[in-house]
Amino acid sequence: MVRKAVKDAKRIVIKIGTTSITYPSGNINLRKMEGLARIISDLQNSGKEVVLVSSGAIGAGMDRMGFMQKPQELKEKQATAAVGQAILMQLYQKFFGEYNQSIAQILLTADVFGSKIKRTNTFNTFDTLFKFGVVPIVNENDAISTEEIQEECFGDNDTLSAMVAVLVNADLLMILSDVEGLYDCNPVKNPDAKLITYVEKMTEDLVSVAETTDSKVGTGGMITKLLASKITSRKGIHTILAGSKDLNKIYDILEGKEVGTFIK
Numbered sequence: 001m002v003r004k005a006v007k008d009a010k011r012i013v014i015k016i017g018t019t020s021i022t023y024p025s026g027n028i029n030l031r032k033m034e035g036l037a038r039i040i041s042d043l044q045n046s047g048k049e050v051v052l053v054s055s056g057a058i059g060a061g062m063d064r065m066g067f068m069q070k071p072q073e074l075k076e077k078q079a080t081a082a083v084g085q086a087i088l089m090q091l092y093q094k095f096f097g098e099y100n101q102s103i104a105q106i107l108l109t110a111d112v113f114g115s116k117i118k119r120t121n122t123f124n125t126f127d128t129l130f131k132f133g134v135v136p137i138v139n140e141n142d143a144i145s146t147e148e149i150q151e152e153c154f155g156d157n158d159t160l161s162a163m164v165a166v167l168v169n170a171d172l173l174m175i176l177s178d179v180e181g182l183y184d185c186n187p188v189k190n191p192d193a194k195l196i197t198y199v200e201k202m203t204e205d206l207v208s209v210a211e212t213t214d215s216k217v218g219t220g221g222m223i224t225k226l227l228a229s230k231i232t233s234r235k236g237i238h239t240i241l242a243g244s245k246d247l248n249k250i251y252d253i254l255e256g257k258e259v260g261t262f263i264k
């Protein structure tokens with residue numbers, strides 16, 4: 001029933017993780033990026049306003065530089081992200097361009113959210129892009145911002161997507177990943193894991209079933225997705241955690257169907 005609220009969502013933040021837009025080999029999953037561009041362009045045509053928060057800069061950079069593992073040194077990670085971010089935007093430009101959908105790149109750093117002036121300026125940019133019908137594509141500015149890619153810091157694009165959802169007064173945050181939603185235990189390790197379809201309130205018990213990730217490219221795993229949903233819930237924004245395997249499910253979600261995990 002509560003999923004009906006999703007049907008009315010006009011302004012939507014969609015976050016896609018590295019594991020979704022790369023193959024396990026590390027190569028870029030062009031079909032996934034292309035599908036995402038087609039569906040988002042179609043949603044725009046239907047009158048929705050979509051922000052895409054896309055990870056994958058480090059993954060795409062690793063692919064281009066021929067790295068099999070994430071570089072260990074911070075400066076190497078940053079350089080890899082700088083290479084990869086340009087590749088990501090080149091591909092998005094191509095795929096969105098096929099549907100005549102304009103896109104914009106917004107690279108954010110954590111300090112933006114802590115400063116009223118920067119927040120206002122950033123909001124004004126988003127708002128103007130919405131007015132022009134442009135899809136903003138957001139990532140952290142990894143080349144200069146150490147918070148996100150340094151191991152000992154707790155920054156990631158799940159949290160970033162929630163902060164963007166709050167900043168732009170979104171109606172819905174959709175976090176797409178390689179798993180279909182929140183399970184009662186890590187489904188990658190437990191084949192019997194059960195999908196939790198509805199969360200009224202994020203409790204400590206639920207957070208405790210979430211683990212990080214064993215992926216070579218993902219950051220934060222399920223923990224950061226749940227923490228992100230806490231940020232949005234506080235502002236009355238619903239979050240859906242769903243799988244990216246079949247991107248057409250984005251339509252089902254927006255029709256109020258029971259897909260993934262709905263977090264009130």
Ligand SMILES: Nc1ncnc2c1ncn2[C@@H]1O[C@H](COP(=O)(O)OP(=O)(O)O)[C@@H](O)[C@H]1O
Nearest residue numbers: 017018019177183185188211213218219221222
């Ligand atoms: N309780 C859980 N339910 C679902 N996924 C979980 C859970 N605990 C840990 N995970 C892990 O979270 C991973 C998704 O996070 P991550 O690898 O960071 O993806 P992304 O790149 O999409 O952000 C899954 O592959 C899974 O291994």
Ligand SMILES: N[C@@H](CCC(=O)OP(=O)(O)O)C(=O)O
Nearest residue numbers: 018055056057058156157219
């Ligand atoms: N900003 C980084 C991604 C960080 C991140 O949170 O990654 P992910 O867990 O794949 O969403 C990048 O573009 O590589």
